[in-house]
Amino acid sequence: MSAIATQLSPAAALPKWLAPLLLIAFAYVVIPLIGNSYLFEAILLPFLALSLAGVGLNILTGYAGQVSLGSAAFMAAGAFAAYNFNLRIEGLPLVASIILSGLVAAAIGIVFGLPSLRLKGFYLAVSTLAAQFFVQWALTKFSWFSNDSASGVIDAPKLSIAGFEFDGAVGRYLFALTVVVVLTFLAHRLVTSQTGRNFIAIRDNDTAARIIGIPVLKTKLLAFAISSFIIGVAGVIWAFAYLRTVEPAGFDLDRSFQILFIIIIGGLASIRGAFLGAALIVVFPLALSRLGNFLLGDVFDSGVLDMSQRIVLGALIILFLILEPDGLVALWDRIWRRLSLAWQSS
Amino acid sequence: MPISNHAFGAIEASVYAPEIFAQGLPAAQRLAHGDRPRQPAAEDAAPLLAFEGIGLSFGGVVALADVDLSVRPGEIRAIIGPNGAGKSSLINVISGVYRPDRGHVRHYGARYAQVPTQRLARLGVARTFQNLALFKGLSVLDNVASGLAYRTRSNFAGQILGVGRTRREQQEQRGRADQVLEFLHLTDVRDRLAGTLPYGLQKRAELARALVAEPRLLLLDEPMAGMTAGEKSEMAAYVRAARDRFATTVVLIEHDVGVVMGLSDRIAVLDYGRKIADGTPDEVRNDQRVIDAYLGVASDNEEGAGI
Numbered sequence: 001m002s003a004i005a006t007q008l009s010p011a012a013a014l015p016k017w018l019a020p021l022l023l024i025a026f027a028y029v030v031i032p033l034i035g036n037s038y039l040f041e042a043i044l045l046p047f048l049a050l051s052l053a054g055v056g057l058n059i060l061t062g063y064a065g066q067v068s069l070g071s072a073a074f075m076a077a078g079a080f081a082a083y084n085f086n087l088r089i090e091g092l093p094l095v096a097s098i099i100l101s102g103l104v105a106a107a108i109g110i111v112f113g114l115p116s117l118r119l120k121g122f123y124l125a126v127s128t129l130a131a132q133f134f135v136q137w138a139l140t141k142f143s144w145f146s147n148d149s150a151s152g153v154i155d156a157p158k159l160s161i162a163g164f165e166f167d168g169a170v171g172r173y174l175f176a177l178t179v180v181v182v183l184t185f186l187a188h189r190l191v192t193s194q195t196g197r198n199f200i201a202i203r204d205n206d207t208a209a210r211i212i213g214i215p216v217l218k219t220k221l222l223a224f225a226i227s228s229f230i231i232g233v234a235g236v237i238w239a240f241a242y243l244r245t246v247e248p249a250g251f252d253l254d255r256s257f258q259i260l261f262i263i264i265i266g267g268l269a270s271i272r273g274a275f276l277g278a279a280l281i282v283v284f285p286l287a288l289s290r291l292g293n294f295l296l297g298d299v300f301d302s303g304v305l306d307m308s309q310r311i312v313l314g315a316l317i318i319l320f321l322i323l324e325p326d327g328l329v330a331l332w333d334r335i336w337r338r339l340s341l342a343w344q345s346s
Numbered sequence: 347m348p349i350s351n352h353a354f355g356a357i358e359a360s361v362y363a364p365e366i367f368a369q370g371l372p373a374a375q376r377l378a379h380g381d382r383p384r385q386p387a388a389e390d391a392a393p394l395l396a397f398e399g400i401g402l403s404f405g406g407v408v409a410l411a412d413v414d415l416s417v418r419p420g421e422i423r424a425i426i427g428p429n430g431a432g433k434s435s436l437i438n439v440i441s442g443v444y445r446p447d448r449g450h451v452r453h454y455g456a457r458y459a460q461v462p463t464q465r466l467a468r469l470g471v472a473r474t475f476q477n478l479a480l481f482k483g484l485s486v487l488d489n490v491a492s493g494l495a496y497r498t499r500s501n502f503a504g505q506i507l508g509v510g511r512t513r514r515e516q517q518e519q520r521g522r523a524d525q526v527l528e529f530l531h532l533t534d535v536r537d538r539l540a541g542t543l544p545y546g547l548q549k550r551a552e553l554a555r556a557l558v559a560e561p562r563l564l565l566l567d568e569p570m571a572g573m574t575a576g577e578k579s580e581m582a583a584y585v586r587a588a589r590d591r592f593a594t595t596v597v598l599i600e601h602d603v604g605v606v607m608g609l610s611d612r613i614a615v616l617d618y619g620r621k622i623a624d625g626t627p628d629e630v631r632n633d634q635r636v637i638d639a640y641l642g643v644a645s646d647n648e649e650g651a652g653i
Contacts, residue, residue: 204481214495
């Protein structure tokens with residue numbers, strides 16, 4: 001059914017890479033011209049960091065079917081690793097310290113992925129909580145990680161690549177955008193490759209996967225490693241480009257849940273889903289606060305905002321799970337199909 | 347692996363032979379041609395697969411008790427029996443999902459206490475499942491191509507960057523998958539998600555996934571369960587055609603005695619975990635113990651005295 005609909009749609013005539021390419025061009029050229037610093041600081045930077053984290057978690061949870069509640073821990077590992085590489089190795093280029101920090105996160109991901117060889121579903125999710133608590137505890141307990149800073153809160157270094165400084169909101173936005181575009185492209189290549197199909201095979205039926213000769217254990221650990229790598233780099237963007245401080249408190253369990261919600265609302269096993277979900281999660285509280293202020297005025301203070309956010313977000317998640325388990329992506333595709341059919345018949 | 351390479355070479359020749367596209371030959375024609383892959387000496391040759399004194403129990407429930415069974419190269423070997431007779435347990439022992447308490451499996455001369463599941467595909471064994479075990483989130487083509495995943499030698503980095511042998515490997519796998527899809531008349535649905543297919547086609551897609559690896563031993567766990575009579579005879583024709591085209595030995599578990607009688611070369615009958623009969627369809631059909639197991643035994647105490 002869906003195959004027929006795609007054939008009918010006018011978009012099918014256009015190459016698949018055109019839409020993402022136009023979007024990237026828009027993000028590089030138009031947005032820096034029209035955006036103000038509020039747009040970059042409050043919306044686009046957290047959106048980019050959370051989208052990337054969503055892409056990373058989607059590889060693990062959406063594609064490979066391993067539920068994880070430790071995303072924020074891998075973000076923290078990435079952020080602190082990048083900070084320490086930058087601090088302790090003189091003259092290390094930023095790109096190298098980002099890649100190294102991703103590798104550190106990947107290594108931690110493999111360690112905490114080991115229980116997945118025996119545990120499944122809910123039990124695995126609980127065991128990944130260990131990563132969440134352990135990493136946060138270690139970063140707080142050993143002040144070496146934060147260079148013995150008294151407050152535990154440290155300023156992120158300036159972003160510069162090959163002498164070019166990414167200063168100001170626009171610079172940091174372009175830096176984050178570049179990292180996200182590159183990693184998302186690689187992630188897309190991965191999930192459409194043989195390895196990506198092995199992930200799906202293990203998710204859908206791991207006994208059958210084992211019997212047809214897919215190396216299940218290796219593939220699961222690979223999913224943990226790649227996912228943690230991407231989430232770790234997302235942590236670097238979060239700390240270096242968005243917050244510009246590195247502190248363990250921002251990478252708590254709430255953040256892990258937030259990333260999990262992003263992929264559930266956006267759509268599991270979909271790269272686009274991570275971006276749609278992140279957009280909703282980032283824009284939604286801001287929109288709610290604007291709307292609350294507009295409708296209720298002073299009564300709508302930050303306490304009420306926080307509470308109403310939780311209520312509405314919770315309701316939204318329940319609604320999504322019931323009405324559209326495949327997430328915003330499925331909704332998007334359906335609307336798009338309807339529109340193109342309507343356009344054709346008119 | 348010299349042995350398997352040799353096998354692939356021989357099978358490739360048969361896959362690309364023009365007559366492969368003349369699919370679904372009726373049984374009579376096949377016999378007239380006498381194009382069975384089996385060599386004349388194979389009847390006496392060492393069995394491809396043998397169970398020796400297999401015992402398996404779950405807690406106090408005996409699933410299999412001292413089962414001996416041998417499978418000759420090139421034959422279609424059926425295992426039948428009433429519900430709970432231990433048929434699926436037997437298939438799970440061959441594929442290493444269960445480890446028998448006693449006895450061992452002899453496969454191609456090697457003896458296993460537990461068959462190594464991870465290496466099964468490399469040993470030339472493929473199977474289907476009683477409850478559909480397709481990967482629902484993949485297209486039919488990708489499902490079938492995944493049957494060749496064990497042969498993949500490129501790593502994930504090479505696949506992401508598209509360098510090295512990745513491209514050639516993928517083309518080859520898809521090409522083979524396409525051939526098997528055509529052979530089983532599944533080409534029309536190749537791009538659909540496996541989970542969206544009707545039941546009968548899913549069963550056939552699972553057969554395709556098992557066949558694409560050109561296994562020496564194909565295990566079918568109730569391939570016709572839940573099918574209509576028409577679908578069953580269609581499936582039986584596909585199984586026979588697959589055996590003939592891919593030179594595969596088939597071990598088949600089935601409920602429907604009628605279909606099995608027409609399809610198999612030899613039949614073993616299990617009841618309460620024991621083998622009660624083993625022979626050609628005719629021998630089995632006339633075996634008194636088989637009739638008793640299937641139809642029940644008239645009680646000696648029909649008048650109910652003493653109850």
